[in-house]
Amino acid sequence: MEVSKDYDPIKVEPRWQKRWEELGIYGFDREDKTKPTYVIDTPPPYPSGEFHMGTALNWTYFDIVARYKRMRGFNVLFPQGWDCHGLPTKVQVEKRYGIRKGDLPPEKFRELCIKLTEKNITHMREEMNSLGFSIDWSTEYRTMDPDYYRRTQLSFVQLYKRGLIYRGEHPVNWCPRCETAIADAEVEYADREATLSHIKFKRHGEDEYLTIATTRPEYLPACVVVAVYPGDERYEKQVGKKVEVPPFGQVVELIEDHEVDLEFGTGVVMVCTFGDKTDVRWVKRHKLPVVKLIDEKGNMSEAAGKYAGLTLEECKRAIVDDLRKAGLLVKQEKLTQSVGACWRCKTPVEILTKPQWFMRVLDLKDKVIEGAKQVRWVPEHMRQRLIDWAESMDWDWVISRQRIFATPIPAWYCTSCREPIVAEERQLPVTPAKDKPPVERCPKCNSESFEPEQDVLDTWMDSSITIAVHAGWPELDRRLFPADLQPNGTDIIRTWDYYLLVRHLALLGEAPYRTVLINGMVFGEDGRKMSKSLGNYVDTTMARGKYGTDALRQWAVIGASTGSDIPFNWKDVDFGYRFMRKFWNAARFAGPHLNAKIAKLDPKKLKFRPIDRWILSRLNRLIGQTTGWLEDFQFNHAMGAIQTFVWHELCDMYIEEVKHRLYGDDLTADAARYALYHVMLTAAKLLAPFTPHFSEEIYQTYFDKDHPYPSVHMSSWPEVNKKLIDESAERAGELANLIVGTLRQFKSERKMALSRELPSVVIYTSSRETAKQLKEVGDDIAGTMCVGKLNIKVGKPKLAERVLAVEPEMAKLGPRLRADVRLIVQALREAKPEDLAKQLAKGKLKLRAGGKRFELAPEDVRVIKETASAGRKVEVIDIQKPALTLLITSPRSGLVRRRTRSTRRARRRSAS
């Protein structure tokens, strides 16, 4: 058999990716009505053109679940879409062609966006395939395609009819750079340096002044009231009186409000419409008038009087200058302030009042919270983040945007009475600029003239109906709704998870997902958030370039527990590769023994030795644990357990312990081969969701011929065979490992070759049971460690032995004796260890302490002994648990026998 000497993931991975595509194993079978379905709703990424490590982490989780569920016999839907209408595309197009929105006719601009999006998608799709994600590409959707946005519009129309979408005038977050309203979720807060100006307001009708502090003097023309904290002694007497606001001198009242910060500035705040979100609350609470001071571009409006037309910055300087000249500027000081900015272009956000479309999410708050409570969250505590978010909402969701590249709002306006006319369902999809409204005359004023809605929908309106769309909505396939799994990162709980919940609750009346799986954020190797500006950015192409995607996927899995943030770490990638190489080499060794003949052996007729039953028992426990952890989405635990099993139990111990049987013509060699075959095949299967290509390579190289499935990913997930879980064999196996390990250490410490023969080893134990088990594995120990003569004896060697101490077994005594444990500890410490040991030898230990009597069994305590060597020729090794004594006769230096090279080569021949 031609087997490559080293595992080369860079060559192997693309080969299997191609083969899997040919086999079509990722496809959801729509015709199949027998298998249970498992639906994963994947968040459609922005087609930015780059595949971020965080996305790779995210998709690795989906892929593990998808592959696992397929092996469990589910008909898995693993769809993939693209959230095309994101702001990033618009920004990229503007940057690439050096234009701004409005420089081109909308259709032309849209074309450029589509072209760029398609290019980006192509690249990202290739990258996703290279990362080995088992996506069903036949489901691919793009939110910019008519078939998709038809449904987005349909949901708009339906929610409008139910009164859950309305048009209203409301303050919105506005980005003057992008010239659009943006949602709360798109506002990013960052600390910036600001100047706090102390300004004198003349008290109306008096010659006294009141000093206020503000960071935004340009808003003075829009000041409608000034406020202090209720009961503030400094201003108590002036509450209710009037002041004159410079520079125009409008007269406003001094009021009280509990939201005023006593310690900030002078304790007096001016309320302007609208300087920030607090102003919006104050306007609402105190029913204040609204002044439209800023226009859409961030310039001063007519309301700014002589400052009209200036930018915010220019206006600020001009007003401060004028105040200084008028002697009204008391002082200025620097401070850092948290300022909301557009998440994409970082321009500070203004608050404007504009007619907008809203979705009535505040009315759905209780339902959303109820929904969040019913859904399973992994990890649990992430649920609270969504609930906190839902509870903190104080505005309805602004769903209209002033952009070009987005889903058009299916509406028109009557030119005479401004009545909005929303499209009929049968018309969809519509582009209001091109299509006609569904009515000939305005139902309100009978006018025949209409104009199209220019605004478009927030991109979250597109992407928050994906689950319904996967299920075929409006013809809903109940097998596909709700989705079983909703996986995404911690950063989009308040957007993705929230909007999905609120939209589907509004549209279909039920929560769209059963389980939410949250992954953490990926940090750079330096522990800071991964970003290009910090210079710690690694892209996935680079990360998988070294050892392939399976090594990278192991980093994603093992790097942190589910939901925790995870730093990218090359060492974990390296380890991932080393693990595969270890397994690969073990398979190369085992290869010659893994064939159809071995697979078909009847286990009932084989002479298994305890060591074989040990590994089979451990394997079956591993199957159970791995399955449980996968069901709980604890991927790191599952992968860790498999790695430890393969590396340490299988390679370090089992393989070494059966070599002597495989090389020789031992009667039990077939049993070892059989065990090896099943352990390796099962381990490859358990690894399949994690390292799909590596598992496939192992499967195809060593096992394919013996199995009906053309791919390991089409095989079935291993089942626990309870009959093979054998505690007695596990004890025997662990005893063998303990002795082998001890002898390895013994040789290692004495700088002996592992293959050097130890002429004689005698193991003493006080337990007949242990002696029996040791005898069962004696040949394996002797064969593995080259022991000439191995004897097991019950009893103790004639050695000088001294009891050093008798210590309490807290885990036993604590729960039983509670507070009295302290007395026992004291009594054991004070008594003579020898006396205690003598008593124990008789079966029980009686103690008096604190006026009470206690009776302890041998298992309640530990006896710490020191053993002195009796003879010169024998070396003594004591093992504490279980208590064993090894007497080892070392080879005499002149008469060292080694396995000759000829026998070694003979073995090599027999193995190949």
Added chain:
RNA sequence: GGGCCCGUGGUCCAGUGGUUAAGACAUCACCCUCACAAGGUGUCUGGGACCGGUGGUUACCGGGGUUCGAAUCCCCGCGGGCCCA
């Protein structure tokens, strides 16, 4: 200002009331070479690895409390992060 998360060896991370705190990376020492060096052929060679094995090293942020017993639960503080206002 509010909410949430986190603090365990040099680094990362597991452990969430009960023996000696798991593992990976790192580092050091030693050993082996028979799946996990190289050459080669006749009953091997010289050689000793950036593979593998064995072992060593090093840890519960500080303070208080609850408890027979705390890394684990509670409180305070310090430090870091995230989200929101």
